[in-house]
Each structure stands twice: as structure tokens, then as C-alpha cells.
Amino acid sequence: MKSWNELHSDRYRPVDSNLTDTKPLVIDTDANPQDILECAVQRLRASSDLLQTLYCLCFKHADVxxxxxxxxxxxxxxxxxxxxxxxxxxxxxxxxxPA
Structure with missing residues (x-):
């Protein structure tokens, strides 16, 4: 009998940022591609916005x-x-x- 991981290994892809052995965060590859893309854009935009904020800040009072x-x-x-x-x-x- 196949394990849950073997049955779902093609559908659920673990994200590479997982630092554990069991890989609890996964991407459902059967999800709508537009929804997957929107999730990607949301994360990349948040990262970009944070970088822009950091670029504009003065770090005189920042902690190491x-x-x-x-x-x-x-x-x-x-x-x-x-x-x-x-x-x-x-x-x-x-x-x-679709045809």
C-alpha cells in the first residue's frame, strides 16, 4: 500500500523554504494557476515593498x-x-x- 506522501507527491510540492524534515508547507499544484500566480505576486510584492522601505530608512537607531x-x-x-x-x-x- 502506498503512503500518503507517495500518493500525493505529484500534487503537493513542498516549498523550498521549509527547514524541517516533514515539509509542512506545500503548494497544491492542482490549484488554479491564476490563484497560484496571485499568491506569488502577493509575496514578491511584499518583499519588494519591504526592500523599498528599507532603502528609504535611516538606520542610525536600528539594532544589530x-x-x-x-x-x-x-x-x-x-x-x-x-x-x-x-x-x-x-x-x-x-x-x-477548453474545447
């Missing part, structure tokens, strides 16, 4: 611990967004219009 916190957030948003874009691209390239 802020830098790793900010880079971690940017990494997670950007990596998840890129993973989602890759799935959306694969789905859209193989998508065929």
Missing part, C-alpha cells in the same frame, strides 16, 4: 539584530514567491483551453 530578522523575512517571502511562480509557469505552459 534587526538585520538578520529583516533578511530572514525577505528570504522567506522571495523564496516562496519564486516557488509559486515556478509552479504557475509549469501549469500555464501545459494548460490547454
Amino acid at each position: 539584530e534587526d538585520i538578520p530578522h529583516i533578511t530572514h523575512v525577505l528570504y522567506l517571502l522571495t523564496k516562496d514567491g519564486c516557488d509559486l511562480l515556478q509552479v504557475a509557469q509549469q501549469k500555464m505552459l501545459s494548460w490547454k483551453a
